[in-house]
Amino acid sequence: MRKDKDYHLTDPTWCKGCGNYGIFAAFKKAAAALDLKPEQLVVVTGIGCHGRLNNYFNSYGFHALHGRTLPVASGIKLSNPCLSVVGISGDGDAYSIGLGHFIHSLRRNINITYVVADNRVYALTQGQTSPTSEMGYVSVSTPYGSKELNLNGLQLALASGASFIARGFSGNPTQLSSLIEKGMKHKGFALVEVLSPCVIHNKINTYQWFRKNIYDLDDDSNYNPRDKMKAWKKLSNEKKIPVGLIYVEKRPSYEDLVFGKRAEPIVFNDLKVDAPRLEKIMEKFK
């Protein structure tokens, strides 16, 4: 069995108390629990403080362009489904500049896990308002308060055909790691949103604030994560924020549908020129 430290490349240099530490710890733990070989794991990150993660994490890594985490992760997984592919984004990456990809990846249902670190602020660029910042949020970009309604990423995900929705909290890496692990085991696209405080730029949504406003669905034995309407209802209440496994559904993955029983991943194709077969196809141009 592998241990957490097998995925620990170097010590992170995020700000002291940054929510990303919780994600880093939880992700290492999940990888160890799944006993993944580091060379079989590809971590794709976007632009934002979270994007430093694969500098510290021992695996193959791809630090993509801002917002393009999911297309890159999808291309990797589709060409080589043998790899475990985890995408990590911030709220700006996932819910703003990459929102188109977010919705379409959900409906495509490729077998990847997507961790969205939501700190409700643009931290790397020094504290601007993000799409998940609450209306009225005062920041350097909205000194008179944000006039836009905040985006509910998980409700959007549910409406876009998500087959797995969970929400964790950086302040609870144990639960978060089990959610990431479940997500990685899920056959299809698994979305794990993480409430992940920024201790420098967001003085409103702090650890304390989150602790006060979240409740754990995993504690509710009556909650059935297979009930879409219930999940929708839970996600509608933005005053009381549910964490835990919110929704899961069995649905064929994109790979199931396009590859079927085809066993060999695209990357292992022999590219040798099959001249007789190509000749036959060329005949159709006559």
Added chain:
Amino acid sequence: MQKKGKMITDISVMIAGMAGDGILFTGNVLAKILKKQGWEISTYRDFPSNIRGEPTNYTIRASLVKIYGRGDDIDVFMAFDCDAIFKHAKSMTEGGILLCDGEDFVAPLPSKSKAKTYHRFPLRKLAIGNFGKEIFKNMIALGALCYILDLDFHVIEQIISEAFLKRKGKEVVRKNIQAIYLGCEQAEELISPEERHSLKRREDYDRLFLSGDEAIAFGALAAGCRFFAAYPICPATEIWQWLAVYLPQFNGLVVQTEDELAALNMALGASYTGARAMTSTSGPGGSLMMEGFGLAGMAEIPIVVAHVQRAGPSTGMPTKTEQSDLNQWIYGSHGDFPRIVLSPGTVEECFEFTIKAFNLAEKYQCPVILLTEQDYGQGLRSANKFDLSKVKIERGKLLSQEELININDFKRYKLTPDGVSPRALPGMKNGLHMVESNEHNERGYRDEDPENRVRMMQKRMKKLKSASKDLIAPKIWGKRDAEIGIIGFGSTFGPIQEAITQLEKNGIRAKYLQMRTLWPFPSKKVEEFIATCKETFVVENNFSGQMSLLLKSQVRMSFDARNILNYSSQAFRPQEISTQIQKAL
């Protein structure tokens, strides 16, 4: 129309009407018949970016010698309505035949037209009267054209069967053939057999008939492309639609993405794992891809982008031709990074250059752009069969697992004399590394040290120099000692060649430098060419003379190049080039 003695050697047939009239289908069937009768074919689409209700025309040119584009005039004109007459009748040749379905109104023949025979031809009435459906007017028109060109009805029936039998059944085939015979008989009443443009029948030797888009798609398949992601866009979608059928049969995959940002980034993800990957686009799609283009350069990921140019800027004219995206792919995206831009001139070159593009992309680990145009991207050409024995797959410094395991301290972006580093793929043991969109060090980890920056920048840019010996050189056509030089790229290949022949008839000797690799720029070869010319003309389909400007920035000699530009959204006619050169001299 070109005639040798009494024999026709070159003929152009235009079919015009409204979008939705079935002009494309009719034209393609005619083109196929002509091809089967041994003629060299080049078709030219002048369609609106609309499904129904706007004027559209399609020109089928046939010649006894190889042709690469449209000609100067129209010999036979089938107009489905009067509108088309006003626009195109002036391009009719002497002795040309013009048929027009004017319904109750017959447009007078414009005084400028040299056409000899002009008749009203009630396609719609004949179709409804005989078959109860307007749709049959296509086949009636085709029948009339077959009569005028004296085509082999056996071949016609065969092609109609091929087109309809499987999809629509025997009855549809029978009715369509009946409509063709009706058209033929009706035309016979108007035009005497002597007035016709009877075409010689030859053996159809082993030739292909396809578009540049299809040639790129087939080339990609042969080159081992197994992952293709794209967003629908005119006039590049044909590449995708062809691959969508064949890639799955070769264990590959085609993905329709939400936009061009995703298309290129997804293809880059696939390429990073070791799949040969590609995307295709045009116009605004190319603009969206600028972002990922830079990523490919920075992260050194092989990728092939086929960009089929249309008339820009902005949404522009999506179904029309232009050569105005040269600057975009040579200078485009922020920052400096290596890229290779290839420009095929013919359908045959579309195939060959695509194979080359995949090899270059992997050997130099950089983006390679196949820059083509709507003209031959969507236009059909008869082409020589592609030589599959020449297809070689070169994967550059891609490591096998055995090689990688023996490497002590693998560095994905290792500094090497040629700038190209060994490449490991995710899943491989002993190859863990980062692929960074940020500046990075040899291991791929983010590094903003200025000295590292200089080293890595030089490493990446050095690859262009390493690649320069491996690129497709410009090609000189025409007499080497001619003193008039013409420089062009892409689809101007055909019109320039024909312009040279026209100039020669007027005692002017010209030669042509076909630019085939646009970047890195082959300065030396171009300098050598210019040095042998008294006058140099640069022919291109854009407003600002993008090739001309590039030339002047890359050639270390003072010279005066004159621009011959066409930004009308139409391909050059040979005479546009030859007369402008003649006037300028």
